[in-house]
Amino acid sequence: MSVDSSTERFTGGLAARPRRRPDRRWLTLVPLLAVLILLFVVPLFSLLIDSFRSEQGFTLENYREQVTSPVFWRAIRRTLVIAAISTGICVVLGYLMAYALTRMPKRLRGVLMVVVLVPYFTSILIRSYAWIAILAPGGLVARTLALVGIDSPPDLVFNQTGVLIGTVQILLPLALLPIYSVMSGIDRASVRAAQSLGASPAVAHWHVYRPATSSAVMASAALVFISSLGFYVTPALLGGPGDALIAQSILVQFSNLVDPAGAAAQAVLLLLIVLMLFVVLFRYLAPSLSVESTGSATPRRGRRADTTERRENLRALRARILDSGLDAVGRLRLPILVCGWIVGAALLATPLVVVAIWSFSDATYLTFPPEEYSTRWFADYFTDEAWIGSTFLSLGIASASAVISVVIGGFGAFGLVRGPKRPRLPIAILVAMPLIVPPMIYSLGFFILVAPHDVVGTNLGLIMPYVVLGLPFAVSITAAALRNLDQRLENAARSLGAGSLSVLRHVLLPALRPALISGFVFAFLAAFDDVVVATFMSGPTAVTLPLRMFQDIKLEVSPRTAVVAVVLLGAGAAAVLLRFVMAWLVRAVRVALSRRGAS
Amino acid sequence: MSEVLEGVQVVDQVATGGEVELDGLSKKYGTVQAVREVSLSIRRGEFLAILGPSGAGKTTLLNMLTGFEKPTSGAIRIDGRDVARLAPHKRGIGVVFQHYALFKHMTVAQNVAFPLRMRRMSPREQRSHIQHALELVKLEDFATRFPDQLSGGQQQRVALARAIVFRPPLLLMDEPLGALDKRLREHMRVEIKRLQRNLGATVIYVTHDQGEALTMADRVAVMNDGAVEQLGTPDDLYERPASAFVADFVGETNFFQGRTVLDADGRVRVVLDGDRTGHRRDVDNAESLKADCGVEVGVRPEQVSLLPVEGTDGPDVVGKVCEVLYEGATALHVVETAIGNVNARLSLKNLRETRWAVGDQVAVHWDAHAARGYHVADRNSSPSS
């Protein structure tokens, strides 16, 4: 067997030189495209079809009903307003915080990066829930205000204020990280040049530094805005009864009003808005797709000189006013940056700290800080079969779907990077879509598609959509790593007679391991955090952990979810720690063995 | 001068260079002493080159002048005014940065207009200034291009135009030609020199290229390890290096180890290690040397001549030619002797009389005034280039 295969490989290698084998690398794209088309595109189409459906057949009635409904428009308007405000806050705060990060000493930067990254990897559900403990009556803010004698605190939660705060907290890292990565690559020499030419620090920043960041700022604004359009969990937990956003409105139409066609029409309308935005903002979003930069987001060039004297003078005057304004702001730049970080860090870190403390509360209702401490809620969780069952169910389903995502996505990334050039951009766009399309739309479509079959309430019914949600992460991370990998390595291995499988095993897998692992982590979290898909696909026996937490919070605000959060965070920290310990052990063993070999 | 500025409304501010005084200037980064106790005074309109190996502290010194670094101690005075507390944008110094630091999103004209905009000049006035500055660097036809549409040399000239357009009395340049190829570098040397003469500005020019420093500067300050080792005119520096470091860094030098002795006539002379003649040799700077100390004697290769062994007696060391490197106008001969290898650079004119081949026995000769002694302790670190 081994002799056979090696001779075959040998002759295969020889034969490859004179006769060029047809390039079949595109074949690796097949599973990816099949999954995306069958499990993503087809559900959206079935949603589209359903939105035109009535008992009599084709109709526009569903749309007419929605478009003429003031409730629907109010939801749309609320969604857009919340999205716009939170995008504005996130981008401004993210810009200030990212800039401060690039200017501070390394050690402080490391600490503050943790403040950004830990919330980034923490579930949206848990972060939203924590705000209840902070903002609700009996929570942190109200109790603190009571201490200074303010007994009727403003209503901060179960209304749009709460939704806004929660949304900003969740999207802030998403806004900050891309801006930071661009900023940390900017050479400060041109800012210094501007200063030496007479520009005060703020003026130099505005005219020289800011233009270099503008496309990153636009990209993160686009990403934040589009993401917030589909938010469901945060507004559902932090909003009031009359504050439904569009994603909630779709679900209400579907399950409370039992009007699937109307829900489908709403979903299609939201999808249209999202896709239109995607097209309009494409030139900013393109660089983050899994293809080589298309050069469409080069910084805008300064305008050609306008020659009429009057206009020129006017412009000079305007510039002068702007510059004096900037000078004034520039004098306050240190306080502004410090305030930005205080607000940002408070937003990012407080929920996690609160959750950690609250999990040790003795109370059955919301009081924060807790009056009595105990571990009864931990005991409660660990002895409750339903909760433990959900935990293992979620772990299993998220792991399974993440593994499938990584395998399919890994091959797909190879086809995307090494395969034919022409279809790269369309495929990359398709791969990104599960991230762009709000999960509520996708889940509804998927449910409509599979409802007639016996998959709702089964593990398979959950795993299929989760594979789709994990694919954008698996593909983009692996593709980025592949692009940095020298293709000559593979060619060299091939010229030495290695077959495709050996190239995969001995060259690609070892080099891509870190990317595959982080792809797995992101895909896992996408599935493990999900509430929306589970709302449709969970059955009475298969309730995922996030869904159980979500329902529990809706029922009563108790420390139980805080306990789960602490357990999960602890498990995550332990996993990270274990990885380090394992790596250290492996190294120690290796050193010991090599010592013995040497002596 | 007024010819050059004809038709330009700035004749009233014909730039006269600023006067710069550095007084005991030091900069410490933690434990690293980047600049130590530098005191210099630079005259109006002078072209001063700062020459030193990588890490000598040249950029740090410039950054203190421009205000991007605060001195740990010491004072900087420009035209008598202490600028230590002045923000960079208020110093009015023209700076050409090492990698030009052009504004990529602005055209050439907009780049050059930037300092004028910052000075609130009216657009009409700006135009004539920009035009003039671009003419000076011969880039009139490139005004609407963006920096990435220009060659390296053109970018360099844009940086230059941007730095001079507002007529700064003081112009600082940090290795402005470092990124250019050799021919362009030599061309730009002439251009920069011409510009400086026309503008009358004081220029401080940082380089680690000794050729640049020697050809362009009125005076050169050689820096090593944060301190100025020698300040002098180019010929001073070349002919009378103050330390072994300067002798080695500026041009080439043969070094021979030896000891000083006090001769009966009260003059200090040097006995070279390994010299079998035991001759007590004169050096040019004997009066500055202490007796009975370890010294290095430095002799430039072009000051060494090779003579036939027959008929020589006295001080000349005898050795064997072990390498001949043809260099065009000259040929470098490496001679193996008891005092070490000696490099002799002979001009073709000399070689017409006697050509030496590898293996020939020769006597190595130099005149006493061509040799200089340096106390061994003076040499605190060897140059890296």
Ligand SMILES: Nc1ncnc2c1ncn2[C@@H]1O[C@H](COP(=O)(O)OP(=O)(O)OP(=O)(O)O)[C@@H](O)[C@H]1O
């Ligand atoms: N920000 C800093 N922090 C710590 N050390 C620094 C810093 N900047 C410079 N140094 C140190 O100060 C010394 C002088 O650096 P400087 O950049 O002035 O050298 P240079 O003469 O300009 O060299 P080059 O020719 O390579 O540009 C070096 O040893 C350098 O490592």
Ligand SMILES: [Mg+2]
């Ligand atoms: Mg330098």
